[in-house]
Amino acid sequence: MAEVNQKTADQDTCASAKDSPDIIRIQDLTKIFRNKQEVTAVDHVSFTVRRGEIFGLLGPNGAGKSTLIRILTTLMQPTSGTACVDQYIIGKDDGTIRSIIGVCPQNSTLDIELSAYDNLDFYGNLLNVDETLLQDRIWELLEMVDLTDRAAMPVKTFSGGMRRKLEIVRAFLHHPLLLFLDEPTIGLDPESRREVWQQISRLNTEKTTIILTTHYMDEAEKLCDRIAFMNRGKLIALDTPDNLKKVIPTGELLEIGFGHLDEGVITAIRDLAEVRSVEVQDQILKISVSSGSKVLPVVLANLERFSIPVLSISIRAPSLEDVFIYLTGTGFEAG
Amino acid sequence: MEKAQGIHTLIRGAFAIFRRDFKKFLSNPFVIIMTLFMPIMYLIIFGNAMGGTITGIPLGVVQEDPYIQETPLYLAGLDLLRTYHQEDNPALFQVTVFPDEFSAQEALNNRQINAYVVFPSNLSPNREVRLYIDSSEYMVPTLIQAGVQSSLALLGAKNPLQVYDLYGTINYIQFFGVGVIVMAIFMTTMMGGGIALIRDREMGIIEGYLVTPVKRSSIILGTIASGTVRAFLAGFIILLVDMAIAGVIIRTFESFVLVVLVLLLICVGITSLVVALSSRFSSQQEYASSVAFLNLLFFMTSGAFYPIIGMPYWLTWLTVINPEYYAIDALRSIILRGQGLSIIAVDLVAIIIFTVIAIFLGITTYRRTIE
Numbered sequence: 021m022a023e024v025n026q027k028t029a030d031q032d033t034c035a036s037a038k039d040s041p042d043i044i045r046i047q048d049l050t051k052i053f054r055n056k057q058e059v060t061a062v063d064h065v066s067f068t069v070r071r072g073e074i075f076g077l078l079g080p081n082g083a084g085k086s087t088l089i090r091i092l093t094t095l096m097q098p099t100s101g102t103a104c105v106d107q108y109i110i111g112k113d114d115g116t117i118r119s120i121i122g123v124c125p126q127n128s129t130l131d132i133e134l135s136a137y138d139n140l141d142f143y144g145n146l147l148n149v150d151e152t153l154l155q156d157r158i159w160e161l162l163e164m165v166d167l168t169d170r171a172a173m174p175v176k177t178f179s180g181g182m183r184r185k186l187e188i189v190r191a192f193l194h195h196p197l198l199l200f201l202d203e204p205t206i207g208l209d210p211e212s213r214r215e216v217w218q219q220i221s222r223l224n225t226e227k228t229t230i231i232l233t234t235h236y237m238d239e240a241e242k243l244c245d246r247i248a249f250m251n252r253g254k255l256i257a258l259d260t261p262d263n264l265k266k267v268i269p270t271g272e273l274l275e276i277g278f279g280h281l282d283e284g285v286i287t288a289i290r291d292l293a294e295v296r297s298v299e300v301q302d303q304i305l306k307i308s309v310s311s312g313s314k315v316l317p318v319v320l321a322n323l324e325r326f327s328i329p330v331l332s333i334s335i336r337a338p339s340l341e342d343v344f345i346y347l348t349g350t351g352f353e354a355g
Numbered sequence: 356m357e358k359a360q361g362i363h364t365l366i367r368g369a370f371a372i373f374r375r376d377f378k379k380f381l382s383n384p385f386v387i388i389m390t391l392f393m394p395i396m397y398l399i400i401f402g403n404a405m406g407g408t409i410t411g412i413p414l415g416v417v418q419e420d421p422y423i424q425e426t427p428l429y430l431a432g433l434d435l436l437r438t439y440h441q442e443d444n445p446a447l448f449q450v451t452v453f454p455d456e457f458s459a460q461e462a463l464n465n466r467q468i469n470a471y472v473v474f475p476s477n478l479s480p481n482r483e484v485r486l487y488i489d490s491s492e493y494m495v496p497t498l499i500q501a502g503v504q505s506s507l508a509l510l511g512a513k514n515p516l517q518v519y520d521l522y523g524t525i526n527y528i529q530f531f532g533v534g535v536i537v538m539a540i541f542m543t544t545m546m547g548g549g550i551a552l553i554r555d556r557e558m559g560i561i562e563g564y565l566v567t568p569v570k571r572s573s574i575i576l577g578t579i580a581s582g583t584v585r586a587f588l589a590g591f592i593i594l595l596v597d598m599a600i601a602g603v604i605i606r607t608f609e610s611f612v613l614v615v616l617v618l619l620l621i622c623v624g625i626t627s628l629v630v631a632l633s634s635r636f637s638s639q640q641e642y643a644s645s646v647a648f649l650n651l652l653f654f655m656t657s658g659a660f661y662p663i664i665g666m667p668y669w670l671t672w673l674t675v676i677n678p679e680y681y682a683i684d685a686l687r688s689i690i691l692r693g694q695g696l697s698i699i700a701v702d703l704v705a706i707i708i709f710t711v712i713a714i715f716l717g718i719t720t721y722r723r724t725i726e
Contacts (some may be wrong), residue, residue: 093566119568129563146567 034104043198043229044069044092049101051087061087063253064101069231074224076244077233078344084253085233086202092231093123093200106197119148122191122228126202128183132176136167136186139175140193147194154193161189165219181212185219192223199223201232205239217243237340247340251348261340268338268346272312274319276305277332285326289319303331389644396648400655400670409498409665410440414448415459415471421478422455428512429474432484435506436472447502463489463521465698466688470499475514483517490520491691492662493530522692532601533690534659536593537621537682541653543589544625545646548582549633553642556633556724565725575630575721579714582626583619590618606693613689613696617706621682624710627717634720653679678709 034045051062062084069075077085090096092103094114103110105117130139137158144154162168165185175183184204191199204220205213220243224230234240240247241261249257249264257264281300289307290298294315296308309315312335323330338346380387416436418429437450451468453459459471469489475482486503488496504516555561564574594614597603605611629646636642656670657679663671674680685702688694696703 095562095565115568118566121566123563123566125559125563127559129558129560131560143567146564146569148568 034109035107041070042068043071045104047102049103050099052099060253065255067258073245074230074243076240076247078240079250083250085250120197122196122199124188124191124201130175130187135172137171143190144193149194165189180208184216199228199230241340256347264343265338271310273336274307274309274312275334279329282326288322386640386644403667403670404655405661408444410445411449413468415451415453415468417453417456417459418474419476423477426477431510439506469495483515485517487519490525491522495662528601529603532597532603533686534683536590537679539593540586540590544586544629545650549629552633553639579626583622586622610689617685620706620710624713627713630717631720634724653677657683659683681705
């Protein structure tokens with residue numbers, strides 16, 4: 021009964037969200053799957069998404085991203101907690117929510133036997149786009165993704181990048197307030213990825229808020245205004261890419277490739293005042309420092325002293341992946 | 356040495372593939388059972404449905420007017436026809452006596468009997484014996500004619516036998532061709548339509564519909580409507596082929612309307628049934644093996660190949676609940692016998708009951724998968 025009471029209380033919150041700067045408000049959202057054993061896929065997650073931003077949802081496989089997206093796209097009901105999309109509440113105003121969101125799923129759901137035009141026309145009708153405007157809208161979107169000359173060709177003749185762009189604009193036919201993109205560039209070559217990124221940025225300028233899930237850190241970093249990290253059903257961090265990087269106390273990472281190594285040198289380097297930590301990985305010495313260029317000469321002098329041949333040197337700022345590893349203690353691939 | 360090494364590599368690779376295939380085969384017990392079940396059912400149903408002995412054919416016997424008293428030929432004939440049988444089989448005919456030719460004719464038209472024999476009256480005892488046969492069935496007319504002919508011979512009667520085929524000469528291809536129309540509808544819908552639905556679901560295409568504001572009832576309505584039209588086209592094309600190749604004809608506009616009505620009803624029904632079935636099965640393979648079995652069962656007991664009268668009793672009860680039987684029976688009445696609504700009414704009611712149940716099942720099961 022407590023759950024029901026909470027829901028009615030939150031209804032007002034959703035209604036008041038109409039003119040707020042947040043388009044999505046999630047509070048204590050939890051989803052538990054009860055099959056043979058209980059799995060908490062989403063565990064008391066709360067956050068908001070601002071109008072007009074590109075919001076990245078990152079995390080390894082099984083982190084709960086997909087479940088969260090499925091709840092927000094009305095495909096699944098949460099076990100507890102509330103989620104508002106604009107002034108509508110998930111689980112109550114699903115019909116209205118479906119008319120203001122656009123969804124581009126991870127696995128292609130284009131009808132490859134049908135032409136590009138027919139695919140858009142079909143969804144135009146499902147999405148209830150004004151019939152008098154639909155034709156013009158389809159041509160406008162085909163133009164946008166540079167597929168005008170292939171409008172009548174079956175989608176099966178298209179490249180992966182072309183299909184992806186077509187599928188993204190298909191979700192955009194009805195000018196949604198909110199666009200969900202699930203792994204939009206998975207399996208695409210670098211050239212196509214860049215095109216899809218441009219496409220996403222362009223759609224974002226049309227006042228559409230975009231929620232993007234991805235595995236690719238570079239993609240999130242390049243596109244997203246803010247990024248949420250998820251791991252094991254929990255939200256572990258949410259901020260702009262730049263701020264997230266500041267989470268790591270280390271300023272920079274010094275990576276030195278070597279031929280052979282002496283244990284003594286590691287101790288010597290570790291004892292340096294500016295050095296935070298030293299790690300050896302695959303013939304590479306990884307040294308966390310506050311400022312790489314300042315420490316480098318000292319480190320090199322030490323290596324010289326132990327007559328260790330240096331094969332390569334790089335100084336890099338921490339990537340989002342480093343941030344994730346720092347926050348969770350596990351890598352992305354390890355899940 | 357090198358050769359032995361080569362053989363070893365060959366066997367190792369082959370064995371790896373063998374093991375992989377076998378493990379996959381064993382991983383799905385349902386499909387194994389169904390694949391083994393199929394040939395066994397084939398044997399039992401196909402063997403019985405096709406190989407049965409036809410006995411107990413409903414036959415009318417009547418004496419020609421003007422009636423004075425029963426002629427010796429009529430009495431002896433009636434007696435013999437009642438007991439006439441082939442070798443060790445039960446009696447070939449199940450004889451009903453009619454008071455006059457008119458009522459016998461009516462019974463034949465209403466399909467209560469398959470044929471009737473008219474013995475000459477007292478006034479002209481040497482006139483021919485007449486035999487009126489419903490020629491739209493397969494095998495049965497030949498058996499009736501042979502039975503009546505040998506009965507007369509046994510009696511030593513000199514009267515010639517005059518045979519009247521009620522619906523003209525109907526070849527097996529025409530008899531079978533009408534059954535194939537319904538078979539085409541069942542096959543295309545169960546195999547093609549159902550698998551396409553499961554594939555759409557597996558690929559997430561149905562889920563794609565669900566995140567759009569399209570109404571759930573629109574999805575169901577659209578799916579059943581498209582399946583129905585596809586099924587109807589399949590049936591209609593076979594009907595046209597029947598007309599071109601088998602020489603099947605539709606005599607009147609009324610007949611044509613009735614054919615379309617029966618086809619549409621059965622198409623809606625079978626499409627809804629397939630929607631329900633495909634919603635229940637999670638994989639294409641499971642669905643395909645179950646449906647192949649169901650298809651066999653429906654088709655074999657539908658009377659499309661072989662008259663129902665030749666089936667053993669335990670198989671005929673499958674016919675009673677088989678929608679395909681009613682559809683084929685109705686189409687044969689309309690197309691081969693040129694009969695109208697009053698004769699096919701029973702078939703129509705059965706088809707409507709099936710269709711209504713199927714629509715209900717289709718809507719409720721499909722709704723559950725998309726909500």
